[in-house]
Structures are given as structure tokens and as C-alpha cells.
Amino acid sequence: xxxxxxxxxxxxxxxxxxxxxxxxxxxxxxxxxxxxxxxxxxxxxxxxxxxxxxxxxxxxxxxxxxxxxxxxxxxxxxxxxxxxxxxxxxxxxxx
Numbered sequence: 069x070x071x072x073x074x075x076x077x078x079x080x081x082x083x084x085x086x087x088x089x090x091x092x093x094x095x096x097x098x099x100x101x102x103x104x105x106x107x108x109x110x111x112x113x114x115x116x117x118x119x120x121x122x123x124x125x126x127x128x129x130x131x132x133x134x135x136x137x138x139x140x141x142x143x144x145x146x147x148x149x150x151x152x153x154x155x156x157x158x159x160x161x162x163x
Contacts, residue, residue: 074131078132078133080148081152086128087127087128088127088128088155089127090157092157094157106163107141109162110123111141114137114138121138121162121163122163123138123162124159125160127158134148136148141156143156144156
């Protein structure tokens with residue numbers, strides 16, 4: 069999976085103002101499964117060690133990255149601080 073070099077870093081407070089398309093960004097089931105594992109790891113790091121991760125996602129304007137703590141993961145979204153949500157299907161990777 070190649071990431072575009074023009075990934076814009078955003079603050080988590082800006083995410084609520086972004087617009088997300090509904091379609092899945094990752095086509096392969098394996099990539100989607102890996103994303104789920106990465107998010108579970110990020111959730112554990114956030115809850116147990118208060119450690120931040122970098123989430124790369126795509127909104128209607130292109131690739132974005134945020135460095136934040138993951139507070140929760142549902143079957144549709146990732147929950148960040150202040151009830152900020154990123155739709156699961158728009159997340160490319162977690163590092």
C-alpha cells in the first residue's frame with residue numbers, strides 16, 4: 069500500500085469540520101483486517117499507556133494525518149478525545 073506524499077497534518081479539533089465520503093478506502097479484505105488490528109493496538113496503547121498514534125485517513129479533500137490518543141473503536145468509527153469521530157472506512161493506516 070503506497071501512501072501519497074502530500075499527506076496534510078491536521079489537529080484533532082479540526083476533524084469535526086471535515087466531510088467524509090461513505091465508501092471504503094481499503095479495497096482488500098486483508099488490508100481492512102490489518103486496519104482493525106492496528107486500531108485495537110492503538111486503543112490499548114491509548115488506554116493503558118496514554119500513548120499517541122498517527123492515524124492516516126482520507127476525507128473529501130484528500131489524505132490527512134492526525135497524532136492523537138484513541139479513546140474507543142466501534143464497528144463504524146474511531147473515537148478520539150472530545151467525542152471526535154473518524155469513520156472507520158476512511159482510515160488508511162495507524163502507526
